[in-house]
Amino acid sequence: CHPQVSPSLLEFEILESVALGDMGAMNALIANCRALGIDFSLDDFGTGYSSLSYLKRIPVQTLKIDQSFVRDMLDDADDRALVESIIHIATLFKLSVIAEGVETQDQGVLLLRLGCDVVQGYGIARPMPAEQVFDWACAFVSDPQWCLWADVKWELSDLPLLVAQHDHLAWVKRVVLAAQGLSLGMPQAQLTDPHQCRFGQWYDGHGRQRYGDLPQFQAIAPVHQQIHALGSEVLRLHAAGDAAGAATVSTQLLAQKDQLLKLLDALQQAALMKIRDA
Template sequence: MGSGQLNTRVEISSKNEIGELAQAFNRMASDLSNTMVGRDYVESIIESLPEGVMVVTEDGDIVRTNLAMRQIWQGSRVQPIACGTLREMFSNTLVMDLLKCDLTNQMSIESGLQSPGDQATTVLLSSSGILHSSENGERVLLIEDITARKAHQRELEYVAHFDSLTNLPNRLLLADRLQQSLTQVTRRHLNMAVVFIDIDGFKNINDQHGHDMGDQLLVAVASAMKQTLREGDTLARLGGDEFVAVLNDLDNVAASTPMLDRLLSAAAHPYQIGKRTVQVSASLGVTFYPQQQVIDADQLLRQADQAMYQAKVTGKNRFCIFDPEQDRSLRVHHESLERIRVALDHGEFVLYYQPKVNMRSGQVVGVEALIRWQHPQQGLLAPGLFLPTIENDALAVAVGEWVIDSALSQIEDWRTCGLDLPVSVNVGALQLQQRDFVDQLRAHLQAHPCVNPSHLELEILETSALQDMDQVRLVIDACTKLGVRFALDDFGTGYSSLSYLKRLKVTLLKIDKSFVRDMLEDDDDLAILRAVIGLAQAFGRQVIAEGVETIAHGSLLLQLGCDLGQGFGIARPMPADKLPDWVTRWQSAPAWTA
């Protein structure tokens, strides 16, 4: 047995003490043989496992490795690993913690392998929870080669965070860099600039020379712009021809100007793409952090985008700095627009009516429909408090259409109670310029067949008529054929001329109240009134004066030949249900009828 012959047995020839000793010897030999066979079996299994296996002492000395571990260590060369320690074999010093963890708790650590091969190898070491030998504390560690997995993971991370064309950070990585920069400049009490960059003329390059040249140009421009930045700054591509630069650690706002100029110069540089030389420029929108109000990264990007748009509309190839005050004003404007839109949807607008009379005869010749807002919280609001907000917005057209339809409905209602009065409504320039204005008007008239179209008068501002004389003339002619009449409002405030009075088929001229109000004291206003009244008479137009506030105003107008008047001296605007009673009681001033 001393030579390893575990199959040796002692012949038992007697049942005495020698025989019993022989039996005990044979049992020991048999048990020892079985133990050695089991251990050899386990060792063969460990040797053939696909994962690397190491047996390590509690001090970190490596006493046993399997074939897979030796292949990881030596690459394709299957050689035994020289005696060594965990510290010598693995770059991560935390591997020693694997020997300290409880056997019931599995633990894994990634580490570089300090292999004699040239390639960099990354492995995952895990505690197996198995004691190889309880006598000397030897543990079994499992090792997996994860080099390929880590390389694939790095590729996926790169694709997720970098633009495939320019190799610049993409939108996702930009968000992370922006957040880091916000924290950094706040801690350092410095400033940061966010620059939104849009390449001018890039679409033309794509359309004329193809997307391949466009892509090459983007790569060249991106590279040139990146070279103008400092280490620590970021240039990212959002997509298409849009980029964002983050300029960190600025002492003040002015410190960004040289960098912005360099970005503009880089973008505007002529580039040789293949056999062609192409040149573009860039529009830059800039905003800064910190600001007076708390602001996050997304808001900074939106501000820079808005400023970039301003750079576009003001000429391109320049930078514009975001103006917080202007932005606040725009936000208030948009909120007001939305509130007015809600008011229209909820029926909060009403029409008041101001009478128009023949001061000489006392006849009520019509009324002007004037919009009011019955605000749920603020009460009745005058048009000057909300109409300027929608003047250049499409909402002005919707409100104007509502006014026309409501006025026609009111004409119908008054007719049922025996009151037959023409109604004039104001039409804004934007509404008048709509291509379907005539069609919409025709549809309104058809929806109210009981209304005589001549009872609807559309008042247009003199300044609106002058914006596009030919178009306005065509609209007036078409509407006149429908039977609708036109008046020229605020006459005398624009560039009154004989030529457009002759071309526009308006039936009434309304003298602006600013001339009427001061005519008793201002000789110039009086002279203008005489001229306007004379002009109207010469062209066969009716004339009405706004702003008749006193009997003296009416008397002088009558002397000048203007019989029609409208103003507070006659009646203030009133709700529709008050008008029939007012008409019944109305009498012209004795001084006017004498």
């Protein structure tokens, strides 16, 4: 139908389990398609057999990280380690790598920092009719944070900084939802004590060890303390039946949340400059 389109623009996906079902037939099929210029990717890598030996025997050009690992990698250290390992394996075998199921800004930034700069998922676009793709592609604007960090080579020891930023956002979201009548979903100490929440634990631990000498790091503490004070006040007003007061303080809380995010961006920039100057 479209003879003017180069076959090199096509890529077929195969599942691990299918690829191993009949290795000889699969390799012959791939070879025939490769002769036409068509590439192959191994889909859902990590969920099936995941034997390193068969990566030598199946001539694919791309590994696809299953979305089940990507979805929770900011909260689950094991999923994060699996994603990092798959990216490293792809690098060793000189393969491209694609992450499936990317839905949030932070997932994209983390993948960039781990060395995966090609993703798919609702964070890019939802499925659409073919006739809409061209207009969508022409109008697409990448996430500003992805553009900011796309060409930055980060050390893995800086990744907890991004996870801490995610933890901060999750904390504020829980407080706001609790003020709307949902469960707080965390111990009371994590609400009232800025040293007990996950962000505070990062700040007092890994954060202080790695960035404690930077003024950008020191500027975070008073803002973080104010956020906890505002969060406690929001829920106090909600419990007292003062919905209007809780809404007003929630607005202040969200403004402080944005201020802390700006401070974290400044810290990331300062940390990058420190790496470059080292």
